[in-house]
Amino acid sequence: MxxxxxxxxxxxxxxxxxxxxxxxxxxREGIDGLTIRKVAQRAELSxxxxxxxxxDKDALLNALMEDGMSAWENIVRSIRAHDPLEWxxxxxxxxxxxxxxxxHRYDAAFFLPAPAARRFxxxxxxxxxxxxxxxxARVDQAKAEGRLCDRPTxxxxxxxxxxxxGFVSMHRANRFAGEKQFKALYRAAQRLLLDSLKPSxxxx
Amino acid sequence: MxxxxxxxxxxxxxxxxxxxxxxxxxxREGIDGLTIRKVAQRAELSxxxxxxxxxDKDALLNALMEDGMSAWENIVRSIRAHDPLEWxxxxxxxxxxxxxxxxHRYDAAFFLPAPAARRFxxxxxxxxxxxxxxxxARVDQAKAEGRLCDRPTxxxxxxxxxxxxGFVSMHRANRFAGEKQFKALYRAAQRLLLDSLKPSxxxx
DNA sequence: AATCGATGTGTACAACGTACGCAAGGATGT
DNA sequence: ACATCCTTGCGTACGTTGTACACATCGATT
Numbered sequence: 097m098x099x100x101x102x103x104x105x106x107x108x109x110x111x112x113x114x115x116x117x118x119x120x121x122x123x124r125e126g127i128d129g130l131t132i133r134k135v136a137q138r139a140e141l142s143x144x145x146x147x148x149x150x151x152d153k154d155a156l157l158n159a160l161m162e163d164g165m166s167a168w169e170n171i172v173r174s175i176r177a178h179d180p181l182e183w184x185x186x187x188x189x190x191x192x193x194x195x196x197x198x199x200h201r202y203d204a205a206f207f208l209p210a211p212a213a214r215r216f217x218x219x220x221x222x223x224x225x226x227x228x229x230x231x232x233a234r235v236d237q238a239k240a241e242g243r244l245c246d247r248p249t250x251x252x253x254x255x256x257x258x259x260x261x262g263f264v265s266m267h268r269a270n271r272f273a274g275e276k277q278f279k280a281l282y283r284a285a286q287r288l289l290l291d292s293l294k295p296s297x298x299x300x
Numbered sequence: 301m302x303x304x305x306x307x308x309x310x311x312x313x314x315x316x317x318x319x320x321x322x323x324x325x326x327x328r329e330g331i332d333g334l335t336i337r338k339v340a341q342r343a344e345l346s347x348x349x350x351x352x353x354x355x356d357k358d359a360l361l362n363a364l365m366e367d368g369m370s371a372w373e374n375i376v377r378s379i380r381a382h383d384p385l386e387w388x389x390x391x392x393x394x395x396x397x398x399x400x401x402x403x404h405r406y407d408a409a410f411f412l413p414a415p416a417a418r419r420f421x422x423x424x425x426x427x428x429x430x431x432x433x434x435x436x437a438r439v440d441q442a443k444a445e446g447r448l449c450d451r452p453t454x455x456x457x458x459x460x461x462x463x464x465x466g467f468v469s470m471h472r473a474n475r476f477a478g479e480k481q482f483k484a485l486y487r488a489a490q491r492l493l494l495d496s497l498k499p500s501x502x503x504x
Numbered sequence: 505a506a507t508c509g510a511t512g513t514g515t516a517c518a519a520c521g522t523a524c525g526c527a528a529g530g531a532t533g534t
Numbered sequence: 535a536c537a538t539c540c541t542t543g544c545g546t547a548c549g550t551t552g553t554a555c556a557c558a559t560c561g562a563t564t
Binding site: 248251252266288 | 410456
């Protein structure tokens, strides 16, 4: 009835198998279009079979969030610019590209809530995400070269990232006149911010 | 069966009546917790009665989006700072306050998608929202006084707003260590950006 | 061959959005 | 006063969703 797979009765590869199916469904239908039943069908399993591997739908969504986030981290890691300011420009462009070319994966990575339990001790930090850490490293480097203003690294990094994500968030909510306008304003704003965060020339 | 109101069989106040009920449900249960049935119950109407006044659930959500947005516009309008830079700081704080004290209303205002039909001609502009327009007016004023860098007004305004919204968006997705950290970083980043957007002193 | 834990299935239920047809109120014209 | 009609509300019903629960079946272990 559920078009069940007859091959192996499974060797613990099932969780990954389900996750792949979920990624396909996510890519095609978006977060809201992803249902347990659709994932099950694509995985050739009965809907209830998923519950042996994920506590509930939220757990599955959380796995997709982590997958999306690690895809994003790989993109960030692969940026090759030597100059730290160029690197920061490149990551801004990569962010935009990720949001536009893999929209549902982006949504999973950035919009799905992290499980509350996973939150950090409290006086310590959003700078825990590997992606933010990589940005911070470049900000530090630029600061060391005297090419960014002398402000807390975390604040600079987060301001840039939050601005980018804010733009995407507004775009998702249909707040721009179209993708064209969104792209143009996104890029202009990122360049503006990066420029503005350079040290004031008076100090020399 | 649905605990119906026996009073007036209605004098066209019903749409507003439903909307009020929806606002209460939104405030208590959030966007995801809002269902047609719950709104109907609170309005003392049958679920199907709502469909005489709203085409579907999305139409109701859209009304809530507009309500939230106009609440936000009123907040912005009521900011009293004379100095444009102080005004821009005040709106940043008001944004944070709105997000924290009326979270579900904020979500409705900023996260719910605008109906696609309502999008603008295309080369023209996100600066159409009254809230953005008010920010732009102050940015212009500050620029005229030589107290902000000479960059396109829309870009400056959007960079500030998008950064703020991006922070909120990340907070909603549980990306900070807690509300305390979120508030601190939000404020620090907004001050950093506002500082950075001042004109470079070399130009004098 | 008997047992057992891990994995998969089928059925069932409550909650959801909403299509459809009908009923009942208020307004209007006579 | 009555008949007409439009507006508004209701009840029922269907398909879809997440998932609780009881049962079945596999592979491994004894």
